[in-house]
Amino acid sequence: IDPAPYLAELEKAKAQLRVDEARLKLAADKVMRYTSLAEQDFISQLQYDELVTNVELAKATVDVDRSLIEAAQINLDYCYIRSPVDGKISYNEKDPGNLITANSEEALTSIRQMTPALVDFTISQKDFLKLQREHQNGQTIFVFNMLDTDGKEVKKEGVVYFIDNNFNLNSGSIHLRGTIENKDYSLWPGEFGKVQIILKTVKDAILVPIAAIQIGQKGPYVYVLQPDNTVSAKNVR
16 A cells, blocks of 8 residues: 555644644643733633633644544554564465455465464373373473374473363363474474373383383283393283
């Protein structure tokens, strides 16, 4: 939009404000000078009231001028397109020289916020009960890891800030949302990955690969390597 006419309106409104501020100053000076005269009855009370009224009228005119300046500035700002958020812009739908109509439903482009990134995921009702138990134990902030599609590499760490108020009746899962600082743009909108919620941290815990745990008649067990390079079954919990 050509800003020239709107810039002219803005400068006109600013000039009018300077004129009316000068009139306000003159009216205020008159009141100051004639106050002592009115107290000594050298001028009528009606004349003095008119001078006071002129000051109030001048103040109101200045307020109107400032409103007109604000409106002119808004119209001038509409000449430029500024994004309300920081993010990544998409391919533009219009090229320079194309005709753009007012109030068109067709967008010029779209902008997606990249940082912080919002991560939506669901967990089962069974896993949600585990999360609830940790919440009852005093834990209110739940950290999660954003893994790659293979589920092997941790790409980012985030924090859960939203848990839905009902389960999906079809899937029996519940919707959660978290945020991840994504200043390096390593996560991309629409990208799929795996989420691992950290319910709690157990210090000095013994870790084994999940593939090492076997299931027998007495429950889960693992094979433990002995000093003589033989193995023996060990029930675990």
